[in-house]
Structure formats: structure tokens, C-alpha cells
Amino acid sequence: MKNNNKQDLLWIYRKMKTSRYFEERMEKAYMEGKQPVFNIGAGPVPGEMHLSNGQEPAAASMIVHLTNEDTVTATHRPHHQAIAKGVDLKKMTAEIFGKKTGLGKGKGGHMHLFDPNVKFSCGGIVGGGIPHAVGAALANKKKGTDRVAVAFIGEGAVNSGAFHESLNLAALWNLPFIVVVEDNAWGISVAKDKSTCVPTNDVRAAAYGIKGYEVRDNDPLEMYRVSKEAVERARKGEGPSIIEIETYRYLGHFQGDPELYRPKDEVSKLRANDPIERLKKYLLKETLASEDDIKALDQQILKEVDNAYEFAINSEYPEPEAALEDVFV
Amino acid sequence: MEATKEKTRKLTGSKAMAQALEQEMNRDESIFVMGEDVGKYGGIFGSTTGLYDKFGEDRIMDTPISETGFIGAAIGAAAEGLRPVVELMFVDFHGVVMDQIYNHMAKIPYMSGGHVKLPITLLTAVGGGYSDAAQHSQTLYASFGHLPGMKVVAPTFPHDIKGMLISAIRDDNPVVFMFHKTLQGLGWMDQLDASLGPVPEEAYTVPLDKAKVVREGKDVTIVGAQMMTVEALDAAKKLAERGIDAEVIDLRSIKPIDKETILKSVEKTGRLVVVDEDYYSYGITAEVSAIVASEGFDYLKVPIVRLAIPDVPIPYSRIMEKFVIPDAKDIINAVEKMVTA
Ligand SMILES: Cc1ncc(C[n+]2csc(CCOP(=O)(O)OP(=O)(O)O)c2C)c(N)n1
Ligand SMILES: [Mg+2]
Numbered sequence: 253m254k255n256n257n258k259q260d261l262l263w264i265y266r267k268m269k270t271s272r273y274f275e276e277r278m279e280k281a282y283m284e285g286k287q288p289v290f291n292i293g294a295g296p297v298p299g300e301m302h303l304s305n306g307q308e309p310a311a312a313s314m315i316v317h318l319t320n321e322d323t324v325t326a327t328h329r330p331h332h333q334a335i336a337k338g339v340d341l342k343k344m345t346a347e348i349f350g351k352k353t354g355l356g357k358g359k360g361g362h363m364h365l366f367d368p369n370v371k372f373s374c375g376g377i378v379g380g381g382i383p384h385a386v387g388a389a390l391a392n393k394k395k396g397t398d399r400v401a402v403a404f405i406g407e408g409a410v411n412s413g414a415f416h417e418s419l420n421l422a423a424l425w426n427l428p429f430i431v432v433v434e435d436n437a438w439g440i441s442v443a444k445d446k447s448t449c450v451p452t453n454d455v456r457a458a459a460y461g462i463k464g465y466e467v468r469d470n471d472p473l474e475m476y477r478v479s480k481e482a483v484e485r486a487r488k489g490e491g492p493s494i495i496e497i498e499t500y501r502y503l504g505h506f507q508g509d510p511e512l513y514r515p516k517d518e519v520s521k522l523r524a525n526d527p528i529e530r531l532k533k534y535l536l537k538e539t540l541a542s543e544d545d546i547k548a549l550d551q552q553i554l555k556e557v558d559n560a561y562e563f564a565i566n567s568e569y570p571e572p573e574a575a576l577e578d579v580f581v
Numbered sequence: 582m583e584a585t586k587e588k589t590r591k592l593t594g595s596k597a598m599a600q601a602l603e604q605e606m607n608r609d610e611s612i613f614v615m616g617e618d619v620g621k622y623g624g625i626f627g628s629t630t631g632l633y634d635k636f637g638e639d640r641i642m643d644t645p646i647s648e649t650g651f652i653g654a655a656i657g658a659a660a661e662g663l664r665p666v667v668e669l670m671f672v673d674f675h676g677v678v679m680d681q682i683y684n685h686m687a688k689i690p691y692m693s694g695g696h697v698k699l700p701i702t703l704l705t706a707v708g709g710g711y712s713d714a715a716q717h718s719q720t721l722y723a724s725f726g727h728l729p730g731m732k733v734v735a736p737t738f739p740h741d742i743k744g745m746l747i748s749a750i751r752d753d754n755p756v757v758f759m760f761h762k763t764l765q766g767l768g769w770m771d772q773l774d775a776s777l778g779p780v781p782e783e784a785y786t787v788p789l790d791k792a793k794v795v796r797e798g799k800d801v802t803i804v805g806a807q808m809m810t811v812e813a814l815d816a817a818k819k820l821a822e823r824g825i826d827a828e829v830i831d832l833r834s835i836k837p838i839d840k841e842t843i844l845k846s847v848e849k850t851g852r853l854v855v856v857d858e859d860y861y862s863y864g865i866t867a868e869v870s871a872i873v874a875s876e877g878f879d880y881l882k883v884p885i886v887r888l889a890i891p892d893v894p895i896p897y898s899r900i901m902e903k904f905v906i907p908d909a910k911d912i913i914n915a916v917e918k919m920v921t922a
Contacts, residue, residue, distance in 0.1 A: 290768075290769050291769065291770065291771060291772075292711050292713075292769050292770055293710065293711030293712055293770065293771060293899075298711060298712035298899055299711060299712035299713045299714060299897065300713055300717065347897075350712070350897055350898030350899060350900075351898070356897075358896065358897060358898030358901060359714075359715070359894075359896045359897055359898065359901070360714065360715075360897055361712065361713075361714040361897030361898075363714060363716070363717075364714055364715065364716070364897070375716065376673075376714070376716040376717055377673075377674065377676065377677065377716055378646045379646070379677070380677075408645065408646045409646060411645035411646050411647045411650075412646055412647060412648075412677065413647070413649050413650070413677065414677070439617075439645070439646055440617065440618045440622065440625070441618045441620070441621055441622035441643075442617065442618060442620075442643050442644075442645070446643055447643075447644075447645035447646070448645065508769055512621065512622075513621040513622055569898065569900050570898055570900065570901055571900075572900050572901055572903070572904035573904065574901060575891075575893055575896045575901035575902075575904050575905050576891060576893060579892070579893050579894070
């Protein structure tokens with residue numbers, strides 16, 4: 253995996269870094285109006301806020317193998333997947349700020365982002381998106397295309413009925429479907445070993461007679477390699493896969509989570525092994541990019557994200573009565 | 582608040598819930614709790630605060646995100662003689678488990694000719710108003726109230742929260758116990774006076790089928806539940822300044838609904854506003870209106886006013902959410918029009 257993948261690896265770096273910077277700004281924007289006293293409903297970005305800092309490789313290293321025509325369904329923690337899939341960043345940011353220029357005209361919010369132009373959706377019900385990706389894969393197959401559908405979920409969602417019904421369907425119909433399980437070790441306060449009867453979820457592939465892959469240590473390169481294989485197999489009609497990646501949740505389940513259930517030093521250990529820094533080192537070591545290249549790229553990313561925030565902040569709020577529109581199309 | 586001579590303390594809604602659970606669990610070994618994040622976290626909305634440390638993981642059981650599994654398991658355990666308390670974190674998630682709730686929990690006692698008892702308490706958090714959008718902000722009072730076989734309660738004040746939770750646990754039937762997030766008195770949500778109130782120390786019960794007149798008045802009856810009761814009381818206070826004397830009824834019980842208290846009040850006032858943080862069609866406003874139209878039609882001086890969410894999903898953006906959820910201002914406008922009509 254060397255020079256021929258240079259473009260891919262730089263793309264992955266770019267997407268991971270965009271997501272990281274986007275979310276670092278979001279962390280601050282979210283806290284506006286919520287200090288000194290935290291109130292979930294206050295400030296320019298109210299409601300629940302689930303950030304994905306640390307989980308970027310799960311999204312970017314898979315989605316690099318997809319096109320706009322491939323489908324992604326995501327979760328309540330959707331920013332890294334949305335950014336990798338190429339969701340319009342300005343409209344996405346505006347949606348999170350509740351503006352009428354947002355993807356859903358301010359009706360959806362951060363857990364409910366829909367961008368049909370790049371075939372991206374997400375939702376707030378754990379496990380809810382898995383069957384939608386199965387359906388997209390079914391449609392792809394019926395239409396005779398080589399497009400694939402990828403469902404991103406957390407390790408907690410594997411224990412939902414929707415997961416097992418969906419995986420059986422995908423396997424039974426031999427669909428171009430992949431589920432990426434982002435194992436960040438926690439489902440809110442419940443540790444994986446308190447919710448899951450097997451140590452890793454790739455082994456569940458055996459139950460459906462499909463392929464299972466395990467990626468350790470939040471490794472963007474290994475995720476890249478494994479995803480490539482799974483996507484190629486799906487495109488060739490060789491059936492679905494489960495990929496579980498061990499990934500890192502740097503922040504609370506949602507912003508404002510007191511995290512009393514979590515060992516104090518867990519996050520600092522995780523942060524010391526940051527996947528973006530690791531990929532950057534790799535790019536430099538393999539001379540796929542120079543320090544200057546990375547700096548220039550980082551500058552572009554900052555600008556892109558800043559522009560999106562500026563767009564969102566300067567956009568208008570919807571009219572109150574707009575609440576009554578769009579129930580039926 | 583119902584007067585009590587015993588020792589009382591001021592508690593929040595969530596502390597009242599935790600206290601009810603603790604006292605009942607001490608009294609009856611067959612009670613245990615299952616749900617997502619009910620253990621160390623103490624429930625996302627604080628309903629099991631402190632109980633994990635007191636009772637341990639055998640009686641305060643964190644579950645995987647497997648609602649069909651663990652709520653279905655509550656049915657099996659209840660049929661074996663245990664008294665499970667299960668928490669569905671947000672009522673919105675009923676969608677993934679409604680088969681177990683409605684086709685099984687609610688029907689087995691009846692289909693068995695009363696031979697199978699299912700003493701299950703299903704706790705669930707309801708309500709919006711903090712921009713949690715369409716999948717995390719509903720109340721769904723009517724969705725549950727519509728279906729036979731479950732008692733459905735939605736208390737407002739800490740005193741009733743504790744007393745009705747104890748009644749629910751002791752009841753031999755499935756009881757859906759809806760608690761409103763904003764009335765839990767959580768530090769990270771809007772702070773409301775109504776979420777803190779006097780609660781007797783020892784265990785006591787409040788009936789599961791009685792509404793309560795929480796403010797007496799003679800000009801108009803306002804019926805609500807939970808946050809709509811709070812808004813109605815606020816409206817009544819402001820209406821009083823304008824010389825309008827409103828009576829406010831806190832429903833407390835969605836099913837069975839207390840017709841008598843409603844009819845008695847409308848007989849006195851001749852005017853009715855029903856206000857609901859649920860959808861307009863087929864909801865509480867329709868039910869209460871139908872009761873009065875069919876059994877108290879002659880009491881009415883003016884047509885009934887129904888205030889509810891106008892049959893749209895709850896939008897995210899604050900300005901739109903505020904527009905669809907009724908509040909004191911909407912109530913005041915409605916009442917002023919009625920009284921001058
Ligand atoms: C059906 C359903 N049950 C419960 C929840 C509440 N909830 C939201 S996120 C979450 C934990 C999800 O854990 P995981 O799938 O591992 O994703 P993560 O949050 O770690 O990204 C829970 C229990 C929900 N949204 N939907
Ligand atoms: Mg997780």
C-alpha cells in the first residue's frame with residue numbers, strides 16, 4: 253500500500269481532519285449560552301449533541317472507497333460519517349444551528365441529517381438505519397448496478413433486533429451491504445462487556461454465513477485495507493460483510509455527560525494514540541506528503557469549516573409557521 | 582399538594598421516583614429494575630439515582646439496547662411472580678418494542694381470562710421543549726391511552742410522582758408510568774418551581790385513576806397533564822390579574838380518565854379548554870371534549886377549545902418547536918376569547 257494509494261490516504265487525512273476541526277468548533281458553539289449553568293435547551297445549538305472526536309477512521313477509511321452513488325446510513329453520532337460522505341458542510345452546519353438554509357430547513361437537527369444528493373441519512377433511534385441500508389442495497393441489486401450500501405452503527409446497536417433481522421436479510425438476498433460497527437467501548441454508560449455476549453462483533457458474521465473483519469486500535473490504514481476488500485467484494489456480488497473497528501470516544505456520550513461511569517485516565521490514554529496524528533506521521537515517513545503539504549491542507553480545511561460556520565451563523569431562522577410545512581410532500 | 586401531617590421534605594421529581602423505588606424494593610424482594618443506563622448512571626433522567634449503590638447489579642440491571650428483549654423479558658418474569666420495573670428511556674423508542682407492550686403485556690391478562698397477572702411498571706420519559714427534535718420529544722399520551730389493557734399515568738408534581746409510582750408498582754396490572762423530563766428537576770434542563778415539591782418521607786399511595794383540581798375557579802376549566810398543567814397554572818395566575826377565575830385540572834391519569842372530576846368542573850364553569858403536549862388528532866383534547874360533549878353538553882356556554890401539537894412531528898429549531906407546543910400564552914388567548922364571546 254504505497255504510492256498508488258497516496259491520493260486515498262491524503263483524502264482520508266483531509267476528511268478526518270475536517271471532521272475533527274468541525275467538531276472542535278461545534279464543542280465550543282454548543283457551549284455558547286450554556287455557561288455558567290449548563291442547560292441543554294439553551295444557546296444557538298440546543299438539544300443533544302453527540303460528537304465523534306476520535307472515531308474519524310471508522311468513517312473516512314471506509315467512505316474513501318465509496319462514490320456519491322453509494323449509500324450511507326449513519327447514527328445519532330453522524331458528523332464524521334456525513335463529512336466523509338461529502339454532505340454539504342454549509343447546509344449541514346446550518347441545520348445544526350436550526351436555520352432555514354439547513355439540510356432539513358431546521359426541522360431535523362444534528363441527529364437527523366439528510367442529504368439525498370450524496371445518499372446520506374442518519375437518525376436518532378439506535379439500529380434504525382440498518383434496514384434502510386439493506387433496502388438501498390436491495391434497490392442497487394434490483395437495478396443491476398454495482399453500487400453498495402453501508403450502515404454505520406455503534407457497538408451498542410448490534411444488540412438491537414433490527415441488526416439481526418437486517419443482517420439475515422442482507423445475507424439471504426446476497427446484497428451489496430456492509431455494516432461498520434464503531435466499537436467505542438461504550439453505549440452511553442454501559443461498557444461493551446456489560447452489553448455484548450462476545451468480545452468482538454465480527455464473529456457474529458458466522459451466524460449469517462458472511463464475512464467478518466476486525467480492525468484493532470483505531471487504525472486508519474488497516475481500516476482502509478479491510479474496507480477496500482469488503483467494498484470490492486460487495487460490488488462483485490460476493491455478499492455482505494461486518495467490519496468492527498475498535499475506535500475511541502474522546503468525549504462524553506453527549507456534551508454535558510458527567511461521565512462518572514468512566515475510568516478517569518481512559519481518555520488521556522486514547523488521545524495519546526490519536527489516529528489523525530498517526531496518519532500524519534505515516535504520510536510524512538512514507539514521503540507521501542511534506543510538512544508544507546500538510547500545513548497547506550490544514551489551512552484549506554480550516555477555511556472550509558470556518559466558511560460553513562459563517563454561513564450557518566449568518567443564515568436566517570425559519571418562520572415559526574414553517575413548522576406546519578413538509579409533513580406531506 | 583395533598584395535605585399530610587407526616588414528615589415531609591422537598592424533593593425533585595427524579596428524587597421522588599428514586600425514593601418510591603427504594604422504599605418499595607426494600608419492602609418487596611420480588612421487585613427489580615431493568616433498563617438502559619439505570620445502573621451507575623442512575624437513569625438518563627435520574628429515575629434510579631443512587632439505587633445501584635444500594636441494591637447492586639442483580640436488582641438494578643443495566644441492559645443492552647434490546648428493548649424488545651428486556652421489556653419482553655419483564656413479561657415473562659412477571660408471569661413467574663416477580664414485579665419488574667422496566668425503563669424505556671424515551672417514550673419515542675416505543676416503536677421498537679410496541680409489539681411486546683401492546684400485543685403481549687396489555688393483552689395477556691385479558692386473553693388468559695384473568696388467569697395470568699402481569700404486575701409490570703413500565704417507566705418512560707416524555708416531553709419536549711428543549712430542541713431534541715422529532716424522535717426524542719414526544720409525549721404520546723394518546724398512543725398508549727388508546728390501547729386497552731394498560732393503565733397509563735402521567736403525574737406532574739413530586740408528591741403525585743412518588744405516590745403514583747408506589748401505586749403502580751403495587752398494582753397487579755401493567756402500568757405505563759410516564760414522567761416528564763422537564764419535571765424531573767434535573768440540573769441540566771430548564772429549572773421549574775413545579776419540579777420541586779413537598780414529599781412525605783414514608784411510603785404512601787396516590788390513586789391511579791383520579792384527576793386533581795390543582796386550582797379552583799369559576800369562569801373556565803383548563804384541563805392538562807404534566808407540562809400543560811404547569812402552563813395552565815401559569816396562565817390562570819395571569820388571567821386572575823385580568824379578573825378571570827380559571828379552574829385547573831391536572832389529569833394525572835391518562836387511562837382510565839377521570840370523567841367525574843372533569844364534568845363536575847365544567848358544570849360549574851361552563852367553559853372548557855383542553856391543552857395537550859401531544860398531537861391534536863385523536864388525542865387527550867379529543868377525548869376530554871368527547872366526554873363533555875356527550876355527557877355534559879348542556880353545561881357548555883361556549884364551544885370547547887382544543888390546544889395541542891398541530892399534527893406535525895416536533896421540529897428541531899427552537900422557534901418552530903415553540904410554535905407547535907402550546908403554552909400559557911396560547912391558553913390565555915383562548916380563554917380571553919371565550920370569556921368575551
Ligand atoms: C432504540 C433506542 N434505544 C435507546 C436509545 C438511547 N440511546 C441513544 S445512543 C445510545 C447508546 C448507543 O451506543 P452505541 O450504539 O455504541 O453508539 P455510540 O453512542 O457509542 O456512538 C442509547 C442507548 C435510542 N436512541 N434508541
Ligand atoms: Mg458505542
